[in-house]
Amino acid sequence: MDGCGGDGRRPRAVFMAFGTHGDVFPIAALAAAFSLDQQQYSVVFITHSAHQNLSAHLAASNVRYMPVSSPPVLAAKQLENIAYGSVESNAEYESFSRRKETIQIEHREECLSYVEEVFGNDPSIRSDFIVINFFALEGWHLAELFQVKCIIAAPYFVPYSAPTSFERQFKQSFPLLYKYFQEAPTNTVCWTDIAHWMWALFMETWGSWRNDCLNLSPIPYTDPVTNLPLWHVRAESPLLLYGFSKEIVERPVPESSELEATALSCDSTLLFNSRLFCFSGSIPYSWLFPKCAAAIHHAGSGSTAAALFAGIPQVACPFLLDQFYWAERLHWLGVAPEPLKRQHLVPDVDDTLSINNAADVLLGAIRSALSPEIKAQATRIAHRLAPEDGVGEALRTLKEKVLCE
Template sequence: MEKRKAKAVFMAFGTKGDVYPIAAIAAAFACDQKQYNVILITHSAHESLSSHLGQKHVEFCAVSSPPVLSADQNNDVEGEAESSFLLQKKKITRDHRRECYSLIERIFGDGPSLDGDLIVINFFALEGWSLAECFSIRCVVAAPYVVPYSAPATFERQFQRELPLLYKYLIDAPSGKVCWKDVIHWMWPLFTENWGSWRNDDLHLSPCPFTDPVTGIPTWYDRPHSPLVMYGFSKEVVECPAYWPSRVRVCGFWFLPIEWQFTCTHCREISVYDSSGHQFAKDNLCPRHLELQKFVEATPIFIGLSAIGSMGFLKNPHSFICVLQAVLNTTNYRFILFTGGYEPLELAVHTIAAEATFDQMSEDCVPLYKGRLLCFIGSIPYGWLFPKCAAVVHHGGSGTTAAALQAGTPQVICPFVLDQFYWAERMHWLGVSPEPLSRNHLLPDKNDDRSIQEAAHVLSLAIHDALLSTVKTRAAEISERIFLEDGVSEAIKYLNVELGLN
């Protein structure tokens, strides 16, 4: 019987910013280690990755759960809305975990695990940790940002009181073995009831990791190694404190392959490949998007907040566009707005354009307000666009932040959730952006003229501060320091070391 290939599963959940960098690593690993079967497990909403991954010989496996769950904050009966949301979340979580188990069982359940088998998870795919334990597979963590949650202040005291033997097991761990630093840095949710009941009831594992499922006593006889944690950001940007676990590795930013970043296939063919099929980066777009190329020659300000639409925050896209209009009325700026596939925002753009009877450049380039606001319904590489922009206004996603840093372009950040607040504060601390905006500075609570004018005033001041020479100089300095880093290649090196590969 022919020995099966080793398998590497990359399991990543969340928004594009959470998933796409992990997909880029999966693709690079498949190219580097052709003796592996490589699989990506993620939401069906990221189906557009399938063709790109297929070209790199990575299998795409989808689960039906949505990338983001958001309660309807506008429901008139608040208590009923909250109850309904919690019930929905519980069901989605149960179905999600069942699908994850089925996929991992299909992949690894055909025989004993191999030494080279691997599951790589991001912080929103903690199912993968317990599933790796269930099927005796090595597990590695990969994340494009610092862990986006922290343990409650009472966690250690409660842990020590309720699990004194396990606490001692982790505190006294020998060098290189899993220890309390690992738990407090990122693993602590695995010790909560939310995960414990699933581990016990469905996977038939001990409710608490590192304990015997029968006795509940720590597995003194079998101490696992401290798990490898790879971060996809630059040491030039994020400090790596000594209290982090010893097995944390900082790789540099994980940028996507350039060919993944075009919605227009003609632009991709022109910009990415020459006639012989070799990859390179050209500065031209296809004839259908020459007006877009011409627009950016005037060094516009980029606006990209579409990702927060899917999270339930961009409830009134029309008022958001009115804020941009108010800024244009009092400044000489030009804006390029990416709608990012968020349909309510695209509908608002087309509605305003129809009312203005302004000729559209193309079906995906919509000019507004005498051509000073260009709305682009598609995507092109930030690495192509951002160096041509005066500033980047965004929500603080790790990918957008990294692209702006690499381009040396000043930023204005309005964070909404999780790691976005970290990146917003960090960019201000580095001196590449003014103080973070609060959400009502871009998305006023009321759709009246006064609220819109106040929001526009704050945004105008923030952009003015971002364009100061000191900020531009600092952004250029950071760009120069990180430009030659290759985070994806570094991640592959760490994975190869972990697996004992050449």
């Protein structure tokens, strides 16, 4: 199958992923694998400019890298650097929430510009598609605008849940649309999809963007003129690709000499003759973790997967979103003690008693992680994971969905 349109142009695939390394790198690996496997496609990858180090790897796989300027994580300290000064100075500078809104607007404008560059000049063809992660919901609305298929891919389950009152408020505000989803035929978008993850597409902030910038109806699956459900149109339930394995989370492994040279040229402290190694910057976990007795981390999906494949015990201290899920999962698997609380790693009070108490808890967790039982279980899990081919499985499923229909 060549997948070309009637005018002979190549089909187009857009992979869009936002967030930190653990959110973005798996989708980049899938994009690279798809491009190498399906060379008739023109493939692009849209992500934060902070992930610029991906560009060379993507280029080697004939994937065009398209960076957006928004930061992977939006925090008050980062905004101090992005804006002109302290976010606390309301008299002179924008408030945190206002600056956040500005970044969001600019982010969406850049996404629209890039996707328009890819799809805007020619009519779409059946084999065109967009793949997004859960932090790139812009892509879903843009897929609707350009009338191409949208597929969701993520190395973890949905990292957020609907407000408890969502269904009640939705039913009150959109009774006909609620009925539309409740009565959906098999294999079409139904209320189960909405409750699972699609509820986030119906937030008010998306409605204004859809209406004002994309010229779509403010509410998905409604007519832009009447605001009534599209009774005559039933979209297929979206494909969700969950749970990738080793090749989709690890980064290219540099030679040891290259790593030392990079570290020595950075702003870092290296104490090779001691037990402390402080490094500021990126380092491949697949190189580092096998050299460690245990890994203490925030339970992000990338760190979790790398430590599992390395077969080492773990101590997890989650801070947000899916990190709590992974921390509990590690404990359930028997490769980590109970998750630490935030104050055990970063004490809320900077006094001797608080720091000593936190250190005692951390020391206890490390001793537990280094027990013979947990070390043996970590080794067993690594042996079970070793033969998996996560990116290959994801690629196979993706091809079945976009090439065989």
